[in-house]
Amino acid sequence: MNATKKTVLAALAVSALACRSASSGPAPGGQATAPAGVAPLAANATPEEVVPGVSLEGLSDDQKAVVAEYARSEFCHCGCPHTVSQCLRTHASCKHAPRQAGLAVRIAAAGGRVADVRKVLGEYYASFDRRARLDPTDFGPPLGDAAAPITIIEFSDFTCPFCQALRPTLEAFVKERADRVKLFYKPFPIESHPGALEAAQAGEWAREKGIFWTMHDALFTTPDHSLDGLAETARQAGGDESDLRDALATRKYLAKVRGSQAEARAAGLHGTPTLYLDGRRHSLDFAPESLERSLADEEEWQKNHGWDRD
Template sequence: MLLPCWKRVAPVLAAVTLLGSGCTKSAEIPAAPAPKAAPAPTPAPTPAASPVAAAPSADPSQVLTGIPGMDFSALPPAARRELATVFTDEFCYCGCPHALGACLKQHTGCKHAKRMARLSARLVSEGGPASEVIVTLSKYYTSFREPRTALKVDPRMCQGDANAPVTVTEFSDFECPFCGKARPILEGFARKHPTQVRFCFLPFPLSIHPNAVPAAQAVLWARDQGKFWQMHDALFGQQENLKPEALPALAKSVGLDGDKLAAVLKTEKYKDEIEGFRSQGRMAAITGTPAVFFNGRAYDLGYQEGLLEHSMEDEVEWRANNNAWAAD
Protein backbone atom coordinates (compact mmCIF):
# COMPACT_ATOMS: atom_id res chain seq x y z
CA MET A 1 0.00 0.00 0.00
CA LEU A 2 1.12 3.45 -0.44
CA LEU A 3 1.42 5.93 2.37
CA PRO A 4 1.97 9.71 2.01
CA CYS A 5 4.53 12.23 3.31
CA TRP A 6 2.74 13.09 6.55
CA LYS A 7 1.15 12.04 9.77
CA ARG A 8 -2.12 10.92 8.38
CA VAL A 9 -4.27 8.20 9.88
CA ALA A 10 -5.13 5.74 7.13
CA PRO A 11 -7.14 2.94 8.78
CA VAL A 12 -7.32 0.06 6.37
CA LEU A 13 -5.36 1.29 3.44
CA ALA A 14 -2.41 2.76 5.23
CA ALA A 15 -0.63 0.27 3.08
CA VAL A 16 -2.29 0.09 -0.28
CA THR A 17 -0.33 -1.95 -2.77
CA LEU A 18 1.77 0.98 -3.79
CA LEU A 19 0.36 3.90 -1.94
CA GLY A 20 -2.05 4.58 0.82
CA SER A 21 -0.89 7.45 2.84
CA GLY A 22 2.27 9.32 1.95
CA CYS A 23 5.43 10.66 3.53
CA THR A 24 4.07 9.17 6.79
CA LYS A 25 5.16 9.82 10.33
CA SER A 26 8.27 11.50 9.10
CA ALA A 27 7.93 14.98 10.53
CA GLU A 28 6.74 16.15 7.13
CA ILE A 29 4.24 18.26 9.01
CA PRO A 30 4.90 19.90 12.39
CA ALA A 31 4.13 17.41 15.13
CA ALA A 32 0.50 17.42 16.15
CA PRO A 33 -1.80 14.94 17.80
CA ALA A 34 -2.96 12.39 15.25
CA PRO A 35 -6.68 12.85 14.53
CA LYS A 36 -8.89 10.06 15.73
CA ALA A 37 -10.89 8.24 13.11
CA ALA A 38 -14.55 9.09 13.39
CA PRO A 39 -16.49 6.15 14.78
CA ALA A 40 -18.91 4.51 12.41
CA PRO A 41 -22.42 5.91 12.85
CA THR A 42 -24.67 3.77 15.00
CA PRO A 43 -27.10 2.01 12.66
CA ALA A 44 -30.77 1.68 13.31
CA PRO A 45 -31.76 -1.52 15.13
CA THR A 46 -31.94 -4.44 12.75
CA PRO A 47 -35.34 -6.05 12.39
CA ALA A 48 -35.52 -9.41 14.14
CA ALA A 49 -36.86 -10.93 10.93
CA SER A 50 -33.49 -10.55 9.25
CA PRO A 51 -31.56 -13.68 10.31
CA VAL A 52 -28.33 -12.77 8.53
CA ALA A 53 -28.23 -9.24 9.91
CA ALA A 54 -28.95 -10.46 13.41
CA ALA A 55 -26.42 -13.28 13.43
CA PRO A 56 -24.15 -12.96 16.47
CA SER A 57 -21.20 -14.44 14.61
CA ALA A 58 -20.05 -14.47 10.98
CA ASP A 59 -19.82 -17.91 9.40
CA PRO A 60 -18.37 -17.38 5.91
CA SER A 61 -20.04 -20.53 4.60
CA GLN A 62 -23.43 -19.02 5.40
CA VAL A 63 -22.90 -15.27 5.13
CA LEU A 64 -20.90 -15.16 1.87
CA THR A 65 -22.75 -17.81 -0.11
CA GLY A 66 -26.12 -17.70 -1.80
CA ILE A 67 -25.70 -14.09 -2.93
CA PRO A 68 -27.02 -13.67 -6.50
CA GLY A 69 -24.25 -12.83 -8.92
CA MET A 70 -21.44 -12.68 -6.34
CA ASP A 71 -18.75 -15.23 -5.49
CA PHE A 72 -16.13 -14.64 -2.79
CA SER A 73 -14.63 -18.14 -2.79
CA ALA A 74 -11.34 -16.90 -4.27
CA LEU A 75 -10.55 -14.91 -1.12
CA PRO A 76 -8.19 -16.53 1.42
CA PRO A 77 -9.98 -18.06 4.45
CA ALA A 78 -8.87 -15.26 6.78
CA ALA A 79 -10.16 -12.59 4.40
CA ARG A 80 -13.48 -14.43 4.03
CA ARG A 81 -13.92 -14.42 7.80
CA GLU A 82 -13.28 -10.68 7.96
CA LEU A 83 -15.62 -10.04 5.03
CA ALA A 84 -18.35 -12.10 6.68
CA THR A 85 -18.04 -9.93 9.77
CA VAL A 86 -18.34 -6.78 7.64
CA PHE A 87 -21.44 -8.18 5.94
CA THR A 88 -22.96 -8.97 9.34
CA ASP A 89 -22.06 -5.79 11.22
CA GLU A 90 -22.13 -2.99 8.63
CA PHE A 91 -25.32 -1.55 7.13
CA CYS A 92 -25.71 -0.86 3.42
CA TYR A 93 -25.31 2.80 2.50
CA CYS A 94 -28.51 2.63 0.41
CA GLY A 95 -30.38 3.38 3.62
CA CYS A 96 -32.36 0.15 3.92
CA PRO A 97 -32.82 -1.40 7.41
CA HIS A 98 -30.55 -4.34 6.60
CA ALA A 99 -26.96 -5.20 7.34
CA LEU A 100 -24.98 -5.48 4.12
CA GLY A 101 -25.16 -9.27 3.93
CA ALA A 102 -28.93 -9.29 4.41
CA CYS A 103 -29.37 -6.51 1.86
CA LEU A 104 -27.48 -8.57 -0.71
CA LYS A 105 -29.81 -11.55 -0.18
CA GLN A 106 -33.13 -9.89 0.61
CA HIS A 107 -32.92 -6.58 -1.27
CA THR A 108 -31.56 -8.16 -4.44
CA GLY A 109 -32.29 -5.14 -6.62
CA CYS A 110 -29.96 -2.92 -4.61
CA LYS A 111 -27.00 -2.03 -6.83
CA HIS A 112 -25.41 -0.08 -4.01
CA ALA A 113 -25.06 -3.18 -1.84
CA LYS A 114 -23.18 -4.97 -4.61
CA ARG A 115 -20.79 -2.07 -5.10
CA MET A 116 -20.24 -1.83 -1.35
CA ALA A 117 -19.63 -5.59 -1.18
CA ARG A 118 -17.01 -5.42 -3.93
CA LEU A 119 -15.25 -2.54 -2.19
CA SER A 120 -15.33 -4.42 1.13
CA ALA A 121 -13.87 -7.52 -0.51
CA ARG A 122 -11.04 -5.46 -1.98
CA LEU A 123 -10.25 -3.94 1.40
CA VAL A 124 -10.15 -7.24 3.30
CA SER A 125 -8.06 -8.76 0.51
CA GLU A 126 -5.44 -6.11 1.35
CA GLY A 127 -5.28 -7.51 4.88
CA GLY A 128 -7.59 -5.07 6.63
CA PRO A 129 -9.42 -6.46 9.67
CA ALA A 130 -13.20 -6.12 9.68
CA SER A 131 -13.16 -3.45 12.40
CA GLU A 132 -10.94 -1.17 10.32
CA VAL A 133 -12.75 -1.91 7.09
CA ILE A 134 -16.03 -0.87 8.70
CA VAL A 135 -14.47 2.42 9.86
CA THR A 136 -13.07 3.01 6.37
CA LEU A 137 -16.42 2.31 4.71
CA SER A 138 -18.23 4.62 7.11
CA LYS A 139 -15.70 7.40 6.57
CA TYR A 140 -15.77 6.97 2.80
CA TYR A 141 -19.56 7.04 2.35
CA THR A 142 -19.97 9.83 4.91
CA SER A 143 -17.50 11.97 2.93
CA PHE A 144 -20.01 12.34 0.10
CA ARG A 145 -22.40 14.25 2.37
CA GLU A 146 -19.77 16.45 3.99
CA PRO A 147 -19.07 20.00 2.74
CA ARG A 148 -16.80 20.05 -0.31
CA THR A 149 -13.64 22.14 -0.54
CA ALA A 150 -13.65 24.69 -3.37
CA LEU A 151 -10.18 24.32 -4.89
CA LYS A 152 -8.81 26.84 -7.36
CA VAL A 153 -6.81 25.17 -10.14
CA ASP A 154 -4.72 26.52 -13.00
CA PRO A 155 -5.85 25.08 -16.38
CA ARG A 156 -2.21 24.99 -17.45
CA MET A 157 -1.57 22.51 -14.64
CA CYS A 158 -4.44 20.19 -15.56
CA GLN A 159 -4.87 17.26 -17.92
CA GLY A 160 -8.12 16.07 -19.46
CA ASP A 161 -11.45 17.54 -20.48
CA ALA A 162 -12.29 20.73 -18.59
CA ASN A 163 -15.95 19.66 -18.73
CA ALA A 164 -15.34 16.20 -17.26
CA PRO A 165 -17.78 15.33 -14.45
CA VAL A 166 -14.92 14.53 -12.06
CA THR A 167 -11.98 16.79 -11.28
CA VAL A 168 -9.24 14.96 -9.40
CA THR A 169 -6.93 17.41 -7.66
CA GLU A 170 -3.61 16.38 -6.11
CA PHE A 171 -1.52 18.37 -3.63
CA SER A 172 2.01 17.13 -4.18
CA ASP A 173 5.65 17.72 -3.21
CA PHE A 174 8.42 16.98 -5.71
CA GLU A 175 10.72 15.60 -2.99
CA CYS A 176 8.07 13.34 -1.46
CA PRO A 177 8.87 9.75 -2.50
CA PHE A 178 5.25 8.72 -2.03
CA CYS A 179 4.16 11.44 -4.45
CA GLY A 180 6.65 10.01 -6.92
CA LYS A 181 5.03 6.58 -6.59
CA ALA A 182 1.50 7.92 -6.79
CA ARG A 183 2.19 10.06 -9.87
CA PRO A 184 2.13 7.39 -12.60
CA ILE A 185 -0.93 5.74 -11.08
CA LEU A 186 -2.95 8.95 -10.86
CA GLU A 187 -1.90 10.14 -14.30
CA GLY A 188 -2.52 6.72 -15.84
CA PHE A 189 -5.97 6.64 -14.25
CA ALA A 190 -6.78 10.07 -15.69
CA ARG A 191 -5.53 9.13 -19.16
CA LYS A 192 -7.66 5.97 -19.10
CA HIS A 193 -10.79 8.03 -18.42
CA PRO A 194 -10.27 11.22 -20.49
CA THR A 195 -13.95 12.11 -20.78
CA GLN A 196 -14.78 11.48 -17.14
CA VAL A 197 -11.69 12.71 -15.29
CA ARG A 198 -9.79 15.96 -15.32
CA PHE A 199 -6.53 15.72 -13.33
CA CYS A 200 -5.03 18.87 -11.78
CA PHE A 201 -1.75 19.36 -9.91
CA LEU A 202 -1.26 21.75 -6.99
CA PRO A 203 2.25 22.14 -5.52
CA PHE A 204 2.41 21.75 -1.76
CA PRO A 205 6.10 21.90 -0.77
CA LEU A 206 6.66 20.55 2.73
CA SER A 207 9.05 22.38 5.01
CA ILE A 208 10.96 19.21 5.84
CA HIS A 209 12.06 18.89 2.21
CA PRO A 210 14.82 21.47 1.66
CA ASN A 211 14.51 21.53 -2.13
CA ALA A 212 10.72 21.37 -2.41
CA VAL A 213 10.25 25.13 -2.73
CA PRO A 214 12.92 25.62 -5.43
CA ALA A 215 11.39 22.70 -7.33
CA ALA A 216 7.95 24.30 -7.06
CA GLN A 217 9.42 27.59 -8.31
CA ALA A 218 10.97 25.77 -11.26
CA VAL A 219 7.74 24.07 -12.31
CA LEU A 220 5.74 27.30 -12.06
CA TRP A 221 8.36 29.11 -14.14
CA ALA A 222 8.24 26.31 -16.72
CA ARG A 223 4.44 26.59 -16.75
CA ASP A 224 4.79 30.24 -17.72
CA GLN A 225 7.01 29.11 -20.61
CA GLY A 226 4.36 26.64 -21.77
CA LYS A 227 6.17 23.52 -20.49
CA PHE A 228 4.60 22.72 -17.13
CA TRP A 229 4.13 18.98 -17.60
CA GLN A 230 7.53 18.48 -19.21
CA MET A 231 9.23 20.11 -16.21
CA HIS A 232 6.89 18.32 -13.81
CA ASP A 233 8.01 14.97 -15.22
CA ALA A 234 11.68 15.97 -15.24
CA LEU A 235 11.55 16.97 -11.57
CA PHE A 236 9.91 13.71 -10.52
CA GLY A 237 12.45 11.84 -12.60
CA GLN A 238 15.26 13.48 -10.63
CA GLN A 239 13.73 13.39 -7.12
CA GLU A 240 16.99 12.61 -5.35
CA ASN A 241 18.85 15.57 -6.84
CA LEU A 242 16.66 18.66 -6.77
CA LYS A 243 19.17 21.09 -5.33
CA PRO A 244 18.77 24.58 -6.82
CA GLU A 245 22.05 24.28 -8.73
CA ALA A 246 20.78 21.12 -10.47
CA LEU A 247 17.53 22.65 -11.72
CA PRO A 248 18.90 24.74 -14.64
CA ALA A 249 20.16 21.54 -16.27
CA LEU A 250 16.68 20.05 -15.94
CA ALA A 251 15.27 23.15 -17.62
CA LYS A 252 17.70 22.70 -20.50
CA SER A 253 16.70 19.04 -20.80
CA VAL A 254 13.13 20.10 -21.63
CA GLY A 255 14.17 22.82 -24.05
CA LEU A 256 14.14 25.82 -21.70
CA ASP A 257 16.79 28.42 -20.85
CA GLY A 258 18.55 27.14 -17.74
CA ASP A 259 20.29 30.46 -17.09
CA LYS A 260 16.96 32.25 -16.91
CA LEU A 261 15.66 29.71 -14.42
CA ALA A 262 18.80 30.12 -12.32
CA ALA A 263 18.14 33.85 -12.16
CA VAL A 264 14.49 33.29 -11.16
CA LEU A 265 15.51 30.92 -8.37
CA LYS A 266 17.48 33.75 -6.75
CA THR A 267 14.31 35.82 -6.46
CA GLU A 268 11.00 35.38 -4.66
CA LYS A 269 8.98 35.71 -7.84
CA TYR A 270 6.68 32.77 -7.07
CA LYS A 271 6.67 33.06 -3.29
CA ASP A 272 3.11 34.42 -3.05
CA GLU A 273 1.71 31.92 -5.52
CA ILE A 274 3.31 28.99 -3.70
CA GLU A 275 1.94 30.26 -0.41
CA GLY A 276 -1.45 30.50 -2.07
CA PHE A 277 -1.32 26.80 -2.94
CA ARG A 278 -0.24 26.01 0.60
CA SER A 279 -3.12 28.05 1.97
CA GLN A 280 -5.55 26.06 -0.16
CA GLY A 281 -4.09 22.87 1.26
CA ARG A 282 -4.41 24.09 4.82
CA MET A 283 -8.00 25.16 4.18
CA ALA A 284 -8.63 21.65 2.86
CA ALA A 285 -7.17 20.28 6.12
CA ILE A 286 -4.55 18.14 4.41
CA THR A 287 -1.93 16.65 6.69
CA GLY A 288 0.63 15.51 4.16
CA THR A 289 1.32 14.56 0.58
CA PRO A 290 0.04 13.23 -1.69
CA ALA A 291 -3.44 14.53 -0.83
CA VAL A 292 -6.15 13.88 -3.41
CA PHE A 293 -9.66 15.30 -3.83
CA PHE A 294 -12.52 14.20 -6.09
CA ASN A 295 -14.59 17.30 -6.89
CA GLY A 296 -13.43 18.80 -3.61
CA ARG A 297 -14.17 15.64 -1.61
CA ALA A 298 -11.19 14.30 0.30
CA TYR A 299 -10.20 10.89 -1.05
CA ASP A 300 -8.58 8.40 1.33
CA LEU A 301 -9.05 4.91 -0.09
CA GLY A 302 -5.63 4.41 -1.64
CA TYR A 303 -3.93 4.67 -5.01
CA GLN A 304 -4.79 1.43 -6.73
CA GLU A 305 -6.45 1.85 -10.09
CA GLY A 306 -9.51 -0.17 -9.02
CA LEU A 307 -10.08 1.99 -5.95
CA LEU A 308 -9.72 5.19 -7.95
CA GLU A 309 -12.19 3.90 -10.53
CA HIS A 310 -14.63 2.89 -7.79
CA SER A 311 -14.59 6.41 -6.36
CA MET A 312 -14.88 7.95 -9.84
CA GLU A 313 -18.00 5.90 -10.56
CA ASP A 314 -19.49 6.85 -7.20
CA GLU A 315 -18.71 10.51 -7.85
CA VAL A 316 -20.31 10.41 -11.31
CA GLU A 317 -23.47 8.88 -9.84
CA TRP A 318 -23.55 11.35 -6.94
CA ARG A 319 -23.18 14.35 -9.25
CA ALA A 320 -25.68 13.05 -11.82
CA ASN A 321 -28.32 12.71 -9.09
CA ASN A 322 -27.86 16.19 -7.65
CA ASN A 323 -25.71 15.13 -4.72
CA ALA A 324 -27.59 11.96 -3.87
CA TRP A 325 -27.37 8.24 -4.60
CA ALA A 326 -29.45 6.99 -7.47
CA ALA A 327 -32.62 5.17 -6.48
CA ASP A 328 -32.48 1.37 -6.80
Protein backbone atom coordinates in the same frame (compact mmCIF):
# COMPACT_ATOMS: atom_id res chain seq x y z
CA MET B 1 3.81 -7.30 3.20
CA ASN B 2 3.25 -6.17 -0.41
CA ALA B 3 2.74 -2.57 -1.55
CA THR B 4 -1.04 -2.90 -1.90
CA LYS B 5 -1.43 -4.14 1.66
CA LYS B 6 0.80 -1.34 2.92
CA THR B 7 -1.27 1.34 1.20
CA VAL B 8 -4.57 -0.11 2.41
CA LEU B 9 -3.29 -0.36 5.98
CA ALA B 10 -1.99 3.20 5.71
CA ALA B 11 -5.55 4.23 4.90
CA LEU B 12 -6.66 2.45 8.07
CA ALA B 13 -4.19 4.43 10.15
CA VAL B 14 -5.21 7.78 8.64
CA SER B 15 -8.92 7.14 9.03
CA ALA B 16 -8.49 6.37 12.71
CA LEU B 17 -7.62 10.03 13.33
CA ALA B 18 -10.64 11.49 11.54
CA CYS B 19 -14.11 12.45 12.78
CA ARG B 20 -17.30 11.05 11.26
CA SER B 21 -20.17 13.03 9.82
CA ALA B 22 -23.58 11.84 10.91
CA SER B 23 -25.36 12.66 7.67
CA SER B 24 -23.67 10.29 5.23
CA GLY B 25 -25.66 7.22 6.17
CA PRO B 26 -26.52 4.90 9.03
CA ALA B 27 -23.86 4.74 11.71
CA PRO B 28 -21.75 1.60 11.69
CA GLY B 29 -22.08 -1.08 14.29
CA GLY B 30 -25.85 -1.02 14.65
CA GLN B 31 -27.92 -4.20 14.62
CA ALA B 32 -29.78 -4.41 11.34
CA THR B 33 -32.96 -6.44 11.07
CA ALA B 34 -34.48 -7.90 7.94
CA PRO B 35 -37.22 -5.67 6.44
CA ALA B 36 -40.54 -7.22 5.49
CA GLY B 37 -40.22 -9.54 2.52
CA VAL B 38 -36.49 -10.15 2.96
CA ALA B 39 -35.76 -13.66 4.13
CA PRO B 40 -33.17 -13.74 6.94
CA LEU B 41 -29.93 -15.60 6.37
CA ALA B 42 -29.25 -18.79 8.22
CA ALA B 43 -26.76 -18.39 11.04
CA ASN B 44 -24.46 -20.88 9.34
CA ALA B 45 -24.63 -19.25 5.88
CA THR B 46 -21.31 -19.26 4.06
CA PRO B 47 -19.59 -15.96 3.26
CA GLU B 48 -20.31 -16.62 -0.42
CA GLU B 49 -24.03 -16.79 0.46
CA VAL B 50 -23.79 -13.62 2.52
CA VAL B 51 -22.23 -11.59 -0.32
CA PRO B 52 -23.37 -13.25 -3.56
CA GLY B 53 -21.68 -11.97 -6.68
CA VAL B 54 -18.75 -10.47 -4.77
CA SER B 55 -15.39 -12.12 -5.41
CA LEU B 56 -13.75 -13.49 -2.27
CA GLU B 57 -10.96 -15.12 -4.23
CA GLY B 58 -7.63 -15.10 -2.42
CA LEU B 59 -9.11 -14.41 1.02
CA SER B 60 -8.50 -16.70 3.96
CA ASP B 61 -11.45 -18.10 5.89
CA ASP B 62 -10.90 -15.49 8.59
CA GLN B 63 -10.83 -12.69 6.04
CA LYS B 64 -14.01 -13.97 4.40
CA ALA B 65 -15.63 -13.99 7.84
CA VAL B 66 -14.70 -10.31 8.29
CA VAL B 67 -16.41 -9.39 5.02
CA ALA B 68 -19.46 -11.48 5.86
CA GLU B 69 -19.89 -9.96 9.32
CA TYR B 70 -19.57 -6.44 7.92
CA ALA B 71 -22.09 -7.15 5.15
CA ARG B 72 -24.57 -8.70 7.60
CA SER B 73 -24.52 -5.78 10.04
CA GLU B 74 -23.91 -2.63 7.98
CA PHE B 75 -26.48 -0.82 5.90
CA CYS B 76 -25.98 -0.27 2.20
CA HIS B 77 -25.23 3.38 1.55
CA CYS B 78 -27.57 3.52 -1.41
CA GLY B 79 -30.07 4.61 1.22
CA CYS B 80 -32.38 1.60 1.22
CA PRO B 81 -33.39 0.00 4.55
CA HIS B 82 -31.24 -3.06 3.89
CA THR B 83 -27.87 -4.31 4.95
CA VAL B 84 -25.19 -4.75 2.34
CA SER B 85 -25.93 -8.47 2.31
CA GLN B 86 -29.68 -7.97 1.94
CA CYS B 87 -29.14 -5.53 -0.90
CA LEU B 88 -26.85 -7.96 -2.71
CA ARG B 89 -29.35 -10.77 -2.31
CA THR B 90 -32.59 -8.98 -3.13
CA HIS B 91 -31.84 -5.86 -5.19
CA ALA B 92 -30.04 -6.73 -8.37
CA SER B 93 -30.60 -3.15 -9.57
CA CYS B 94 -28.47 -1.68 -6.76
CA LYS B 95 -25.06 -0.77 -8.17
CA HIS B 96 -23.76 0.49 -4.87
CA ALA B 97 -23.77 -2.64 -2.70
CA PRO B 98 -21.20 -4.50 -4.84
CA ARG B 99 -18.84 -1.51 -4.65
CA GLN B 100 -19.27 -1.20 -0.88
CA ALA B 101 -18.67 -4.93 -0.40
CA GLY B 102 -15.67 -4.78 -2.73
CA LEU B 103 -14.08 -2.11 -0.56
CA ALA B 104 -14.65 -4.31 2.48
CA VAL B 105 -12.89 -7.15 0.67
CA ARG B 106 -9.84 -4.96 -0.03
CA ILE B 107 -9.55 -3.89 3.60
CA ALA B 108 -9.99 -7.44 4.89
CA ALA B 109 -7.39 -8.70 2.41
CA ALA B 110 -4.91 -6.21 3.86
CA GLY B 111 -5.41 -7.61 7.35
CA GLY B 112 -8.21 -5.36 8.57
CA ARG B 113 -10.69 -6.68 11.12
CA VAL B 114 -14.40 -5.85 11.19
CA ALA B 115 -13.77 -2.75 13.32
CA ASP B 116 -11.19 -1.57 10.78
CA VAL B 117 -13.59 -2.04 7.88
CA ARG B 118 -16.27 -0.08 9.72
CA LYS B 119 -13.84 2.70 10.60
CA VAL B 120 -12.36 3.12 7.13
CA LEU B 121 -15.67 2.91 5.29
CA GLY B 122 -17.38 5.07 7.90
CA GLU B 123 -14.82 7.80 7.23
CA TYR B 124 -15.04 7.21 3.48
CA TYR B 125 -18.81 7.64 3.35
CA ALA B 126 -18.74 10.59 5.73
CA SER B 127 -16.39 12.37 3.31
CA PHE B 128 -19.11 12.75 0.67
CA ASP B 129 -20.81 15.55 2.55
CA ARG B 130 -17.60 17.17 3.81
CA ARG B 131 -16.27 19.17 0.86
CA ALA B 132 -13.29 21.51 0.83
CA ARG B 133 -13.37 24.63 -1.31
CA LEU B 134 -10.44 24.20 -3.65
CA ASP B 135 -9.77 26.49 -6.60
CA PRO B 136 -7.84 25.05 -9.56
CA THR B 137 -8.27 28.20 -11.69
CA ASP B 138 -4.59 29.19 -11.81
CA PHE B 139 -3.26 25.63 -11.77
CA GLY B 140 -4.10 24.39 -15.25
CA PRO B 141 -4.07 22.95 -17.71
CA PRO B 142 -5.46 19.72 -16.31
CA LEU B 143 -4.38 16.28 -17.35
CA GLY B 144 -7.29 14.73 -19.22
CA ASP B 145 -10.21 16.43 -20.95
CA ALA B 146 -10.87 19.88 -19.51
CA ALA B 147 -14.59 19.23 -20.07
CA ALA B 148 -14.62 16.06 -17.93
CA PRO B 149 -17.28 16.39 -15.22
CA ILE B 150 -15.26 15.24 -12.18
CA THR B 151 -12.17 17.14 -10.99
CA ILE B 152 -9.33 15.54 -9.05
CA ILE B 153 -6.97 17.94 -7.33
CA GLU B 154 -3.70 16.39 -6.22
CA PHE B 155 -1.58 18.09 -3.58
CA SER B 156 1.90 16.74 -4.13
CA ASP B 157 5.65 17.25 -3.69
CA PHE B 158 8.12 16.58 -6.49
CA THR B 159 10.66 15.27 -3.96
CA CYS B 160 8.27 12.98 -2.06
CA PRO B 161 8.89 9.26 -2.73
CA PHE B 162 5.22 8.43 -2.13
CA CYS B 163 4.17 11.05 -4.69
CA GLN B 164 6.72 9.65 -7.11
CA ALA B 165 5.32 6.15 -6.61
CA LEU B 166 1.72 7.31 -7.16
CA ARG B 167 2.46 9.32 -10.30
CA PRO B 168 2.36 6.56 -12.97
CA THR B 169 -0.74 4.93 -11.45
CA LEU B 170 -2.65 8.19 -11.13
CA GLU B 171 -1.71 9.49 -14.56
CA ALA B 172 -2.65 6.21 -16.24
CA PHE B 173 -5.93 6.17 -14.32
CA VAL B 174 -6.86 9.66 -15.53
CA LYS B 175 -5.73 9.12 -19.13
CA GLU B 176 -7.81 5.96 -19.39
CA ARG B 177 -10.87 7.88 -18.12
CA ALA B 178 -10.26 11.24 -19.77
CA ASP B 179 -13.96 11.72 -20.55
CA ARG B 180 -14.89 11.14 -16.89
CA VAL B 181 -12.22 12.87 -14.85
CA LYS B 182 -9.50 15.51 -15.10
CA LEU B 183 -6.48 16.05 -12.86
CA PHE B 184 -5.03 19.30 -11.53
CA TYR B 185 -1.66 19.31 -9.78
CA LYS B 186 -1.18 21.74 -6.88
CA PRO B 187 2.09 22.05 -4.98
CA PHE B 188 2.52 21.17 -1.34
CA PRO B 189 6.28 20.98 -0.85
CA ILE B 190 7.48 19.27 2.33
CA GLU B 191 10.09 21.78 3.32
CA SER B 192 12.19 19.31 5.28
CA HIS B 193 12.90 17.70 1.88
CA PRO B 194 15.96 19.31 0.26
CA GLY B 195 14.97 21.21 -2.87
CA ALA B 196 11.23 20.70 -2.42
CA LEU B 197 10.30 24.38 -2.20
CA GLU B 198 12.51 25.28 -5.15
CA ALA B 199 11.12 22.42 -7.26
CA ALA B 200 7.57 23.57 -6.51
CA GLN B 201 8.44 27.08 -7.69
CA ALA B 202 10.05 25.63 -10.80
CA GLY B 203 6.80 23.80 -11.52
CA GLU B 204 4.83 27.04 -11.31
CA TRP B 205 7.38 28.74 -13.58
CA ALA B 206 6.83 25.96 -16.11
CA ARG B 207 3.07 26.34 -15.81
CA GLU B 208 3.32 30.00 -16.78
CA LYS B 209 5.58 29.07 -19.71
CA GLY B 210 3.12 26.50 -21.05
CA ILE B 211 5.32 23.45 -20.42
CA PHE B 212 3.94 22.33 -17.07
CA TRP B 213 3.27 18.64 -17.66
CA THR B 214 6.59 18.12 -19.45
CA MET B 215 8.38 19.83 -16.56
CA HIS B 216 6.20 17.94 -14.06
CA ASP B 217 7.35 14.60 -15.45
CA ALA B 218 10.97 15.71 -15.52
CA LEU B 219 10.89 17.02 -11.94
CA PHE B 220 9.56 13.68 -10.73
CA THR B 221 12.22 11.67 -12.54
CA THR B 222 15.33 13.73 -11.78
CA PRO B 223 17.09 13.16 -8.45
CA ASP B 224 18.81 16.56 -8.65
CA HIS B 225 16.69 19.41 -7.28
CA SER B 226 19.60 21.80 -6.75
CA LEU B 227 19.55 25.12 -8.60
CA ASP B 228 21.78 23.71 -11.33
CA GLY B 229 19.72 20.55 -11.51
CA LEU B 230 16.47 22.48 -11.86
CA ALA B 231 17.99 24.68 -14.55
CA GLU B 232 19.05 21.60 -16.51
CA THR B 233 15.61 20.07 -16.06
CA ALA B 234 14.07 23.28 -17.43
CA ARG B 235 16.35 23.11 -20.46
CA GLN B 236 15.41 19.49 -21.13
CA ALA B 237 11.72 20.39 -20.85
CA GLY B 238 12.15 23.04 -23.55
CA GLY B 239 12.38 26.09 -21.31
CA ASP B 240 14.92 28.87 -20.81
CA GLU B 241 17.17 27.84 -17.93
CA SER B 242 18.40 31.41 -17.38
CA ASP B 243 14.83 32.61 -17.00
CA LEU B 244 14.16 29.88 -14.43
CA ARG B 245 17.27 30.85 -12.48
CA ASP B 246 16.05 34.45 -12.37
CA ALA B 247 12.57 33.37 -11.22
CA LEU B 248 14.02 31.28 -8.40
CA ALA B 249 16.42 34.03 -7.37
CA THR B 250 13.59 36.56 -7.08
CA ARG B 251 11.15 34.00 -5.64
CA LYS B 252 8.63 35.09 -8.24
CA TYR B 253 6.35 32.10 -7.66
CA LEU B 254 6.82 31.66 -3.92
CA ALA B 255 3.57 33.40 -2.97
CA LYS B 256 1.63 31.13 -5.31
CA VAL B 257 3.18 28.03 -3.76
CA ARG B 258 2.50 29.36 -0.25
CA GLY B 259 -1.11 29.98 -1.22
CA SER B 260 -1.47 26.39 -2.40
CA GLN B 261 0.00 25.13 0.87
CA ALA B 262 -2.39 27.29 2.92
CA GLU B 263 -5.40 26.08 0.94
CA ALA B 264 -4.34 22.46 1.48
CA ARG B 265 -3.91 22.93 5.23
CA ALA B 266 -7.34 24.57 5.45
CA ALA B 267 -8.77 21.50 3.66
CA GLY B 268 -7.29 19.22 6.32
CA LEU B 269 -4.27 17.89 4.46
CA HIS B 270 -1.90 15.86 6.61
CA GLY B 271 0.71 14.78 4.06
CA THR B 272 1.46 14.07 0.44
CA PRO B 273 0.09 12.83 -1.84
CA THR B 274 -3.51 13.77 -1.06
CA LEU B 275 -6.32 13.67 -3.60
CA TYR B 276 -9.63 15.54 -3.59
CA LEU B 277 -12.49 14.56 -5.91
CA ASP B 278 -14.66 17.64 -6.37
CA GLY B 279 -13.48 18.78 -2.94
CA ARG B 280 -13.94 15.39 -1.22
CA ARG B 281 -10.78 13.93 0.26
CA HIS B 282 -10.00 10.48 -1.11
CA SER B 283 -9.50 8.49 2.08
CA LEU B 284 -8.87 5.08 0.52
CA ASP B 285 -5.64 3.65 -0.80
CA PHE B 286 -4.34 4.55 -4.26
CA ALA B 287 -4.70 1.21 -6.05
CA PRO B 288 -6.56 1.55 -9.38
CA GLU B 289 -9.45 -0.52 -8.00
CA SER B 290 -9.95 1.86 -5.08
CA LEU B 291 -9.62 4.93 -7.29
CA GLU B 292 -12.24 3.52 -9.67
CA ARG B 293 -14.66 2.76 -6.85
CA SER B 294 -14.17 6.25 -5.46
CA LEU B 295 -14.74 7.80 -8.89
CA ALA B 296 -17.84 5.67 -9.57
CA ASP B 297 -19.26 6.64 -6.19
CA GLU B 298 -18.53 10.29 -6.90
CA GLU B 299 -20.31 10.05 -10.24
CA GLU B 300 -23.33 8.49 -8.54
CA TRP B 301 -23.32 11.18 -5.86
CA GLN B 302 -23.07 14.02 -8.39
CA LYS B 303 -25.74 12.59 -10.68
CA ASN B 304 -28.31 12.12 -7.91
CA HIS B 305 -27.25 14.95 -5.55
CA GLY B 306 -26.64 12.16 -3.05
CA TRP B 307 -26.80 8.39 -3.28
CA ASP B 308 -29.02 6.73 -5.87
CA ARG B 309 -31.87 5.55 -3.67
CA ASP B 310 -32.59 1.89 -4.38
